Amino acid sequence: MIQTLLVANRGEIACRIFRTCADLGIRTVAVFSDADEHALHTRLADTAVRLPGAAPADTYLRGDLIVKAALSAGADAVHPGYGFLSEHPGFARDVLDAGLTWIGPSPEAIEAMASKTRAKRLMGLEPLGEVTQGDLPVLVKAAAGGGGRGMRVVRRLDELPAALEGARAEAASAFGDGEVFVEPYIEHGRHIEVQILADTHGTVWPLGTRDCSLQRRHQKVVEEAPAPGLPERLAQELRALAVRAARSVSYVGAGTVEFLVADGRAHFLEMNTRLQVEHPVTEAVFGLDLVAEQIRIAEGRALEKDPPRPRGHAIEARLYAEDPARDWAPQTGTLHRLAVPPGVRLDTGYTDGDTIGVHYDPMLAKAVAHAPTRAEAIRRLAGALEAAVLHGPVTNRDLLVRSLRHEEFTGGRMDTGFYDRHLPGLTAPAPDPLAPLAAALADAHGRSRFGGWRNLPAQPQSKRYEVAGQEVEVRYRHTRQGLTADGVRVVHVDADTVVLEADGVRRTFAVARYGDQVYVDGTRLTALPRFADPAAQLAPGSLLAPMPGTVVRIAEGLAEGAEVSAGQPLVWLEAMKMQHQISAPAAGVLAALHAVPGQQVEPGLLLAVVRPK
Structure with a gap:
């Protein structure tokens, strides 16, 4: 034991x-x-x-x-x-x-399946050799590891060398293994996987299917079990293929066999010889603790002949400290508060006050909802995420809520190209228009305790905030009756709570402040000084580091005075084991290049300046 x-x-x-x-x-x-x-x-x-x-x-x-x-x-x-x-x-x-x-499984089983190239050969498949025009589009993929690292889609032959180089570097950094291979890229397929559990006595359980089609940068964002809308014939085939893969290497423990499903056909991707990030949805549906089962199997105990029967539907969403509207740029800083309403499972490695650093994956937590039906699970998870308290760096919370409520997802018609099609609409700013006023009133209440009202005619006060990249100014007054504002009735104000009534509708806002950062319910604001600092103005075309990281590469032959085209990659940063491309915002001339390979950078550091034509 x-x-x-x-x-x-x-x-x-x-x-x-x-x-x-x-x-x-x-x-x-x-x-x-x-x-x-x-x-x-x-x-x-x-x-x-x-x-x-x-x-x-x-x-x-x-x-x-x-x-x-x-x-x-x-x-x-x-x-x-x-x-x-x-x-x-x-x-x-x-x-x-x-x-x-x-x-976990034996070293021999890991060796057979951990390399995706060996796994494909074991399943009777071969990666592409020399890539030709007719093979496009293709996917460059790390042979080891997962999580979207070391993966690049190539649509033109002249993009292949750079994609291979970038994928190798990313894979070596993340997994200590720079081997990559090339396979056909199946667009608009569904990413379906089968959880398996096998003991040392010859029993293999296929624990249903999961759909993991909502992905960014080939990394899963939303997962669910069972996969919705699969014909039973296809679901049976996937389970049988998963068991076949496990038995082919005498597998022991928990593992996952992954497929792309397109046009009613299953295409084997890989077998992950470990626990998956998304294992909680299978646990919820089957009423299991997969980690406990792993431990029991390692102790030699046998599984029952048949797995438990599945019940209901479960959906998991991954909360990331990242900005989806800015090419999924990872975010760092202090996580002041993280809390979700009761009724959903929250798996996290953070607690209030922790620092989100630059060295590791930016996932903050996984939120999991289980309900009798898929529609109920979607509603429960979307509602919990919308009501979650997230005070800290920018996250993908709003994207997750909108994704879960998108008609393509609710209708079960999503595929791996979901974000390619819908990202602009899903990330369009939609801050609460009353949030800046609520923030200003709460701040004014705190200051009014120290002499904010005077025996003079009420003069308008103003406060400026940055909200979703836009500057907003709000005005209010100190009066004998308290704080007031045009267009709304101020029902109640204290340092943490503001109640406003507009057009007969009364709303309560929770306000929290951390330095110049203010959070009003789900809206994040930055308090701005009354007067802008002229020295802080940047030249047009300035390229700033969007995150802390390391400069790993400068575009070949790039030098000050060179002409660049709009969207041309100039600098590559590595942060959180991923490479991030910094591109020219417009066609012009490279007026300055400050980035140097190997340089450690902080957010906002000037990397280069492109003078527009």
């Missing part, structure tokens, strides 16, 4: 595994990088071990340090979570060779 388990991971998945261990009475060990010294997973474990020496971004790829940590902390088992070393057969062997229990 396992007594003490080390999780060779961080963040949300480490916290989630610790929760199950607590239920089972298993002691826990966390490992952490210097950047994660105060992270939630470090604080939740019974014991935590610092991994010395490695840079924060690479710490969790040091298998030798992790095995040493397990032995020094007295662990007798290791769970890899997902990402990092979870699909590295060498790490699994090192764990077993150290006399520890490995919570």
Whole structure:
């Protein structure tokens, strides 16, 4: 029996595994990088071990340090979570060779399936060799790992060399393996997968289907179980193929077999030999704890002959600290508050006051709703996300709410091109028009306690905010009757709550302030100074770093004075294990180039200036 388990991971998945261990009475060990010294997973474990020496971004790829940590902390088992070393057969062997229990499939099964090229050959498929015009579009894909890293869509042959280079660099950074391959790119397909669970006694459970078609940068955003609208014949075929894949490598533990479904046909993608990010939707539908099942299987216990019967529908949405309207740019900073209403499951690696850094994936949390029907699950999850308290960096919350309520999603007609078609409409700013006034009144109430009203005719006061990239000015007055504003009745004001009545409709606003950042319900505002600083004005065409990161590449031959075209890639930044392209905003001349390969940059740093023609 396992007594003490080390999780060779961080963040949300480490916290989630610790929760199950607590239920089972298993002691826990966390490992952490210097950047994660105060992270939630470090604080939740019974014991935590610092991994010395490695840079924060690479710490969790040091298998030798992790095995040493397990032995020094007295662990007798290791769970890899997902990402990092979870699909590295060498790490699994090192764990077993150290006399520890490995919570996962055998190293041989991982080796057979962890490389997507080997997995395809095992399933009778071959990646593309030399790419020709007739093969386009194609997808360049990392052979190891997942999560959208090391993937590029290529639509023109002359784009292929740069796509290969970028994918290799991204894959090497994220997984320690730069191998990539090329396969046909199936547009407008549905991403369908089958969760499997297998024991050491020959039983393999296919635990239904999941639809993961809503993706950005080939990384899943919304997942659900079961996959809606699949003909039963096709669902049976997918389950059978998943069992076949598992049996072909004598698979043990939890794993997922992924497919693209187009025109009624299933195209095998890969087998993930680990727990998936989206496993909670399967847990909800089947009433299982997949981590507990992984542990029991590793202890040698047998599954029942048949899996439990599925019940209802579950949907998961991934909350990211990112700005979908700005090419999904990751965001960093302090997460002041994160809370969702009761009735949905929230898996997270953060708590109030934590810092979202630059070194790791920007996922804040996963929100999961389960209900008797798909329509009820959608309504429950969209409502919970809309009402969630999210005070901190910009997130994709509004995008998720709009996605869940989009007619293409509610009708079950989505595919992997959903955001390619609908992103502009889903990210169009829609701030609450009364939010700036509510913020200003709450602020004025706080100041009025220190002499805000005087025995003089009421003069208009004003306050400026930036809201969704636009500057807004609001006016109000201090009077004998209290604070007033034109066009609305001010019913109540205190530092945290404002009640306004407009056209007979009364609304209550919750207001929270953190420095110059103000949150009014779901609207994020930045308080602006009364007078603009002339020195802060930038030259037209200035390109600023949208996030903290590292300059990894400058466009070949780029130099000051060169002519550039609109949209031409100029600089590449790496942040959170992804590469982000900074492009010319318009055709013109490169007037200045400040970025240097290897340079560490902070948000707002001037990288280059393109003088428009």
